[in-house]
Amino acid sequence: xxxxxxxxxxxxxxxxxxxxxxxxxxxxxxxxxxxxxxxxxxxxxxxxxxxxxxxxxxxxxxxxxxxxxxxxxxxxxxxxxxxxxxxxxxxxxxxxxxxxxxxxxxxxxxxxxxxxxxxxxxxxxxxxxxxxxxxxxxxxxxxxxxxxxxxxxxxxxxxxxxxxxxxxxxxxxxxxxxxxxxxxxxxxxxxxxxxxxxxxxxxxx
Numbered sequence: 001x002x003x004x005x006x007x008x009x010x011x012x013x014x015x016x017x018x019x020x021x022x023x024x025x026x027x028x029x030x031x032x033x034x035x036x037x038x039x040x041x042x043x044x045x046x047x048x049x050x051x052x053x054x055x056x057x058x059x060x061x062x063x064x065x066x067x068x069x070x071x072x073x074x075x076x077x078x079x080x081x082x083x084x085x086x087x088x089x090x091x092x093x094x095x096x097x098x099x100x101x102x103x104x105x106x107x108x109x110x111x112x113x114x115x116x117x118x119x120x121x122x123x124x125x126x127x128x129x130x131x132x133x134x135x136x137x138x139x140x141x142x143x144x145x146x147x148x149x150x151x152x153x154x155x156x157x158x159x160x161x162x163x164x165x166x167x168x169x170x171x172x173x174x175x176x177x178x179x180x181x182x183x184x185x186x187x188x189x190x191x192x193x194x195x196x197x198x199x200x201x202x203x204x205x
Contacts, residue, residue, distance in 0.1 A: 041113075042108070052078070072171040072172070079168040082180055095195045102122035104120065107183075124136045126141065126142045145197065146197040165177045
């Protein structure tokens with residue numbers, strides 16, 4: 001009996017120390033973040049404040065559990081609900097402009113002006129046009145995107161949603177939430193849509 005009590009006490013002590021240590025690390029991390037960033041130009045400290053999705057995806061212990069899997073589904077629904085459909089009913093714009101947006105990684109940094117036009121930086125992660133030999137491979141190739149998938153309404157809506165807020169399909173997707181954070185305008189997203197889906201786009205040749 002005494003041995004059981006001693007083991008229980010030791011276990012509680014270990015758990016308490018683990019919780020305390022984690023809490024201490026969290027506090028140190030928050031302190032490092034608050035002291036390591038400053039507001040300058042158009043970049044404010046609001047950028048280091050995590051929303052519910054970001055907090056969840058920053059905690060691997062929360063993700064890799066049954067409860068985490070259920071929470072991920074909730075987060076996906078939350079992000080899906082935030083997506084606005086095109087106000088003019090158009091999904092596809094000009095693929096030539098879309099290529100410029102995909103190539104550009106400018107905008108939204110402290111050195112940019114408030115009126116700097118943001119780019120999508122799509123080639124940082126994707127192969128898109130075969131003529132571009134410099135691209136990332138973090139994410140799937142988008143070559144022949146429309147040609148392989150077709151041009152149905154379902155494909156249009158899925159692609160629109162994915163560019164706007166990829167976390168609607170994968171709670172912890174690495175893809176930026178271009179529409180959610182207004183990194184790209186509606187017209188820009190329409191143009192990127194055209195790059196991927198217009199049969200005349202070089203992506204689909």
